[in-house]
Amino acid sequence: MNASPSIASRVPPLLLAALIILAPLFRSGKIPLATLLLELLAVAAFLALWWWSERRLVLGRLEVFLLAALAVFPLLQLLPLPGLSPLDLPGQTDYFIASQAAGVDRGATTLSIIPRETLSGWLVLLVPIAVYLLTRATSVRSLQKLVTLMLVVAALQAMLGLMQFGSSPSPMFYLGIELPSTGNAVGTYTSRNNFAGFLYLSLMLSLALFMATLGRQTGRTQQGRSLRERIQYYATADGHRAFMYGAVALLLLLAIIFTRSRAGIVLTLLGVLLVSATFSHRIGGGNAFGRMGVIVSGAIALAIAIGLGTVLERFTVSDSLSNGRWIIFDGVFVGIGQFFPLGAGTGTFQQTFARFQDLSQAHYLINRAHNSYLEWIYSGGIVALALILGFLGLYLARWFSLWKRGDWGEFRYIQVGAGLGLMLMLLHELVDYNLFVPANMVYFAFLAGLYLHPYREPTAPKQRTKPVAESAAARSEQALRKVSLLPQAGEPGRNPFMD
16 A cells, blocks of 8 residues: 655655765765665665655656666676686686685676675665655755755855864864874865865855845846845845855855865866856846846856965865876776776775786775776776766756756756756766765765756746737727716817707
8 A cells, every 4th residue: 555645755855865964974974884874775765766656757768777777787797607717707817816825715706806895886886876766756846955955964064174174283173083184174074085076066056046046036137126126135035045055155165175175176166167157147047137247257256266276276285196196097997908898896996906006006005096987997897888978978968958048947056056066076086086985976866866857947827818809899998988978178068958
């Protein structure tokens, strides 16, 4: 028996709210118990979506295919391959010989070199898939509230980051996080680069909502208002909302600066310029401030970009491996060539990469490739490459259907802001690994669900107009009544008894 629709409609937003709040709370979800909690919530989400069948998911064929392939492929890497040995699979010979020398029985032959790690990687992968499906199953009104919740979480994290930077070198506000050195804003994350990634995702949403609400008011636009009316606007609820989103954006911008992450600051600079170019002609739903609004928003964005450029030169610091990424990439390319086209197995990078690690970095534990695309191809081979191209194609195709002429509703601003945030993180993955951090996986999937949501602008009700002939006849009838009932000006009144 299915639950009532009212209960079914509440479950996805409640589960999404729990994931948004809990995802970064415990070391950005990277410790085992935090990861387990997120995985349990993901399983609960799948059960809820299956149980309440009336919550139909409107997904395109390409979306269904890509999500199914993403969920099933790691399981295929765990299937035993009867009649084959690791000697028959590309890249596995050396690992098989080492296991035999150590007396370790690897069991049945699989595409994954370490099946246990692949199973663990598959369980983590369920989290973003569940978040995406929950987002698509949630109403637009509930999604707008969840976006506000995400901005609240981001603002709290940003304030914690500012306190961490201000209290340096004391580790008081680092909540027990062991870092190489204090003095950076990290929130509850273990990496300032990953923390910056979460902050610029939230910044794009806050800036989009700021542009949507600034000057938005029923009635005349800002161009047609007097100075007094413009000032009074900021005392209204709409004005308060615009001020709140602007304040949150400023807070997030400061926190990104104090992460001292070079990639984070560069991408934020790019994001601010893109927001100005995208929304300057659509401030307040339309072009509420006219050409002056376009000029002012462009000038502010340019000033912020110049300021961030100065910060980038004088304020940022590099981590110990930032200059050695190209050396890591060389080793990853060698590994891809060894394991291609089948890959080493999902989640096995850390355990298998030591074979390809450069001796100059032997004193480091290289747990990530610092380029998510290369690591995915290293682990998944040609299937991972096809999935990357498929998801990128889906992302690019959505821009053509999302961009509409005319005035935009507030949710479309959210979608465009989400699209810009996704773009920044996709660029960031060229030099980092945000999408291997559970918390950022949750937020990335949430923004992807917002961006690909099949939202349509509500059509304004058409005013019923009378036909021209009918309106003309009505005016003629009114004129005749006026002539017959009222004396005409300039004519003397006639007394019929005088005839």
